[in-house]
Amino acid sequence: MPGSSQDTSFIPKNNTARRKRTTRSGNVYVLSVVSYIIFFSSLAAAAGVFFYGGYIQSQFEQEVLAMNNEVSSFNEADMQRVIDFDSRLRKAHERVQKSVSVASVFDALEAATVQSVRFESFSLERDSDKSFTIEARIETDTFDSTLFQRGIFDRNEVVEVVEVDDLVIDDVTTESGLVFKSVSFTANLAIPLTAVPYKPTGSTAGAAPFIPTEDIISNEGEVTEDESSEVSEETTDEDTSNESTL
Amino acid sequence: MIPKGLFSQILMIGAAVAIVMTYIQPALVGVQETQENTGLYQAERQKISAVNSLLTNQASRLDAIAASDKKRLATYMPDDVDEVDVPRTIQAIAVQSGVLFKNVVYESLLDSYLRNQTAQAGTYPIPHVFTVTVDGTYLQIKDMLRLLEQNDYPLEVHELTISVLDGGFLSATMRIVTYANSLPIPSQFVN
Numbered sequence: 533m534p535g536s537s538q539d540t541s542f543i544p545k546n547n548t549a550r551r552k553r554t555t556r557s558g559n560v561y562v563l564s565v566v567s568y569i570i571f572f573s574s575l576a577a578a579a580g581v582f583f584y585g586g587y588i589q590s591q592f593e594q595e596v597l598a599m600n601n602e603v604s605s606f607n608e609a610d611m612q613r614v615i616d617f618d619s620r621l622r623k624a625h626e627r628v629q630k631s632v633s634v635a636s637v638f639d640a641l642e643a644a645t646v647q648s649v650r651f652e653s654f655s656l657e658r659d660s661d662k663s664f665t666i667e668a669r670i671e672t673d674t675f676d677s678t679l680f681q682r683g684i685f686d687r688n689e690v691v692e693v694v695e696v697d698d699l700v701i702d703d704v705t706t707e708s709g710l711v712f713k714s715v716s717f718t719a720n721l722a723i724p725l726t727a728v729p730y731k732p733t734g735s736t737a738g739a740a741p742f743i744p745t746e747d748i749i750s751n752e753g754e755v756t757e758d759e760s761s762e763v764s765e766e767t768t769d770e771d772t773s774n775e776s777t778l
Numbered sequence: 779m780i781p782k783g784l785f786s787q788i789l790m791i792g793a794a795v796a797i798v799m800t801y802i803q804p805a806l807v808g809v810q811e812t813q814e815n816t817g818l819y820q821a822e823r824q825k826i827s828a829v830n831s832l833l834t835n836q837a838s839r840l841d842a843i844a845a846s847d848k849k850r851l852a853t854y855m856p857d858d859v860d861e862v863d864v865p866r867t868i869q870a871i872a873v874q875s876g877v878l879f880k881n882v883v884y885e886s887l888l889d890s891y892l893r894n895q896t897a898q899a900g901t902y903p904i905p906h907v908f909t910v911t912v913d914g915t916y917l918q919i920k921d922m923l924r925l926l927e928q929n930d931y932p933l934e935v936h937e938l939t940i941s942v943l944d945g946g947f948l949s950a951t952m953r954i955v956t957y958a959n960s961l962p963i964p965s966q967f968v969n
Contacts, residue, residue, distance in 0.1 A: 567787035567794075574794035574802070581805040588809050592816045599823040606830055610837040617840055617848075620959050623903040624855040627932050627957055634935045635924040651940075658936040730927050 630661045636728040637664055640690035648677045652716065663692070664728070666721040671714055675701075678715050685721065693722035854931045859906040859958045867929065868910055868954065875922035877914030877950075884908050885953070903957035907936070910952045913943060919950045932957055 637656065645651075652669040659665055672678050678696070685694040698718040705711050865882040872879035885907040912922065919940070926933040937953035 563787050564783065567790040570794040571790035574797040578797050578801050578805075581802050581809070585805050585809045585812070588812045588816070592812050592819070595816050595819040595823065599819050599826065602823050602826040602830060606826065607833065607837070610833055614833065614836045614840055620851060620855050623957070623959060624851055627855070627903060631927070631932065631934070633924075633927050634938065635920055635927065638920050638923070652942065654938075654940040656935075656938040658934070732928070 630725065631730040632664075632725045632728050633730045634664075634728075636730075637666075637690075637723055640688065640723065640728065641666075644684050644688040644691060646672075646677060646681050646684060648672050648674075649681050658725075661725060663725055664723040666719075666723065668719045668721070669716060670719050671716040673712065673714065675715055678717055682719075685719065690723055690727045691721050692724055692727070693720070695720040850930070855903060855957060855959045856931070857959050859904075859956055864906075864908060864933075864956055868908065868926075868933065871925045871929065871933075872910070872912050872922055875914070875925055876918040877912040877922050880911040880913060882908055882910045903959060904961050905955045905957055908954045908956070910954055911949070912952075913947055913949050915946075916948060919948060922950075926954065 634656070650671045652671050654666070654668045656664055656666050670681065672681060678699070682694060682696050685691050696717050696719055698716075700716050702714045702716070703711050704714040861884045865884070868882050869879050887904060887906060912919065914922070923935060923938075926935060932955070934955045935952050936955045937951075939951045941949050943949050
């Protein structure tokens with residue numbers, strides 16, 4: 533018989549020379565591991581983000597609650613009370629800082645007025661918490677006295693601006709028939725408020741009249757006039773020796 | 779044809795990308811916003827806390843001020859000027875100084891204040907003007923000016939005109955300004 537019995541048999545036989553498979557099973561395994569890692573990492577990250585988000589949200593809610601508590605603990609009435617007091621105190625302080633002594637203006641003018649001078653009229657005006665402006669009509673006997681008076685005003689430390697105008701010379705007849713020359717002029721002076729501050733002293737503090745406000749109404753319900761005009765007996769004697777210049 | 783194993787691997791990677799893109803990334807943005815808001819609220823809460831603390835401190839200081847001092851301040855800067863009490867005080871001062879008290883008239887608010895009323899609202903005290911006329915000697919008028927300065931609320935002489943009368947007496951007209959903490963109701967000062 534030609535050929536081997538193996539070739540002619542109708543029963544298939546296993547080929548003893550098996551074909552070698554050339555699959556790349558190693559590459560597939562790496563990709564599989566990487567894909568698993570990526571997938572489960574994303575799941576874990578999602579879970580982590582979910583819980584972290586919840587934690588952050590609870591922190592935020594606690595912070596909102598704490599802020600609401602702080603807001604509700606704010607006392608509006610106290611704030612209004614403090615603001616009102618502060619405003620009143622500031623306004624009072626502002627006026628105290630600008631309190632001046634008009635009597636000191638007269639003291640300064642007394643010190644700067646020569647004997648031969650006579651004031652005919654006098655007007656004083658306070659200019660916006662900056663200075664006093666004074667306009668005085670002054671009469672004297674000669675031009676020399678006028679010049680002397682102007683020089684004294686100029687040298688005075690309190691008087692800042694001195695202007696002399698409206699100079700008029702006249703004959704004046706006295707009751708006894710004597711005629712003499714009279715020189716009159718208008719002096720415009722300026723005194724800064726800072727030059728005449730009000731200084732309370734021990735001898736003058738409290739010298740203003742005391743006016744009772746609660747005991748005016750007597751028990752019978754009638755207003756007692758004596759009490760309403762009651763004043764303290766304290767007076768300032770320091771000016772009684774000053775010579776009048778008006 | 780794509781093998782079944784490879785398909786599932788691609789699917790897992792795709793799902794992971796989808797999870798990151800659709801959940802993790804927006805969730806992280808939300809977390810960041812919440813953190814920023816928490817920081818803002820924390821900063822604001824600290825500011826409010828500081829204000830509350832300061833307010834408590836100031837209120838305590840205010841409560842600690844003696845009642846007599848508060849009363850003196852309220853007298854010096856009253857809520858409103860009493861148009862009867864102030865002339866009464868001026869009259870008492872005039873009597874005290876020895877001048878002949880002639881009259882006192884309440885005028886209105888100070889002109890300069892009325893001109894700048896809008897700018898000065900709430901910042902400056904409200905000036906009220908009284909015009910006073912007295913007769914007397916130089917020393918008596920000067921004494922009156924000194925007593926006005928010593929009053930327990932401001933009586934500032936803003937204008938003073940002195941003229942000579944017969945017999946050596948002088949006539950003095952003063953515009954005296956006193957202050958209130960707040961504006962009177964409109965009907966009181968509209969001319």
